[in-house]
Amino acid sequence: xxxxxxxxxxxxxxxxxxxxxxxxxxxxxxxxxxxxxxxxxxxxxxxxxxxxxxxxxxxxxxxxxxxxxxxxxxxxxxxxxxxxxxxxxxxxxxxxxxxxxxxxxxxxxxxxxxxxxxxxxxxxxxxxxxxxxxxxxxxxxxxxxxxxxxxxxxxxxxxxxxxxxxxxxxxxxxxxxxxxxxxxxxxxxxxxxxxxxxxxxxxxxxxxxxxxxxxxxxxxxxxxxxxxxxxxxxxxxxxxxxxxxxxxxxxxxxxxxxxxxxxxxxxxxxxxxxxxxxx
Numbered sequence: 001x002x003x004x005x006x007x008x009x010x011x012x013x014x015x016x017x018x019x020x021x022x023x024x025x026x027x028x029x030x031x032x033x034x035x036x037x038x039x040x041x042x043x044x045x046x047x048x049x050x051x052x053x054x055x056x057x058x059x060x061x062x063x064x065x066x067x068x069x070x071x072x073x074x075x076x077x078x079x080x081x082x083x084x085x086x087x088x089x090x091x092x093x094x095x096x097x098x099x100x101x102x103x104x105x106x107x108x109x110x111x112x113x114x115x116x117x118x119x120x121x122x123x124x125x126x127x128x129x130x131x132x133x134x135x136x137x138x139x140x141x142x143x144x145x146x147x148x149x150x151x152x153x154x155x156x157x158x159x160x161x162x163x164x165x166x167x168x169x170x171x172x173x174x175x176x177x178x179x180x181x182x183x184x185x186x187x188x189x190x191x192x193x194x195x196x197x198x199x200x201x202x203x204x205x206x207x208x209x210x211x212x213x214x215x216x217x218x219x220x221x222x223x224x225x226x227x228x229x230x231x232x233x234x235x236x237x238x239x240x241x242x243x244x245x246x247x248x249x250x251x252x253x254x255x256x257x258x259x260x261x262x263x264x265x266x267x268x269x270x271x272x273x274x275x276x277x278x279x
Contacts, residue, residue, distance in 0.1 A: 020100040038163035062087035080265035093119030152260035184276040233259035
């Protein structure tokens with residue numbers, strides 16, 4: 001069964017492909033309409049022709065394979081449940097991307113960065129649909145203007161509600177939907193620099209996204225400043241506020257910071273979510 005229905009004029013190139021993929025994802029809303037978060041994706045998997053999802057030890061997050069003319073998703077059993085869910089949805093993203101590109105569903109991915117990013121976006125729309133996320137945030141808001149009341153705790157509660165990593169919720173709210181303007185969300189985790197085997201374990205940037213009116217990349221693996229409220233939140237397990245001057249790659253200046261500790265699935269160490277606003 002086709003994943004794409006209806007006729008519409010799309011732009012050409014990457015913008016058109018992105019629009020087609022997001023429309024196809026939107027059309028799958030019926031597949032889990034009767035469910036409440038966290039969505040199981042069973043209906044979506046069945047509609048996409050995936051007959052089995054199984055765990056195994058792997059050298060990657062997940063993969064889509066054709067086995068005896070059956071589509072199967074294999075997911076790394078070593079990863080936490082929340083990570084596995086996003087990995088499975090990412091593989092569904094490849095199926096949708098292939099069909100919207102006019103090729104067979106089981107066409108090996110080329111691993112291009114823009115394709116992987118689009119599959120991530122499809123996955124996030126499947127697991128955290130905008131209408132459900134907005135409904136949840138409005139219901140849990142402390143003020144009539146629910147967007148202005150969003151805090152670190154709001155994002156962490158949403159991550160638990162949809163059973164996805166907090167990184168996904170941060171991207172949905174700040175980058176994809178632009179519901180929190182002029183903000184930066186950074187997730188910090190205790191880890192080594194992935195580019196250096198000899199690096200020490202430290203509280204480093206694990207992921208970052210922003211809704212600032214400019215284009216910049218916040219480099220991963222940067223270590224949290226020792227005197228920052230970010231480090232205090234990690235060491236003292238709580239929520240801390242402060243105004244600080246930060247230098248994180250091209251992101252630098254004075255910021256109002258909220259930092260909150262959270263339990264990092266699959267790790268014995270906590271993580272820290274920080275929300276930054278230009279001061």
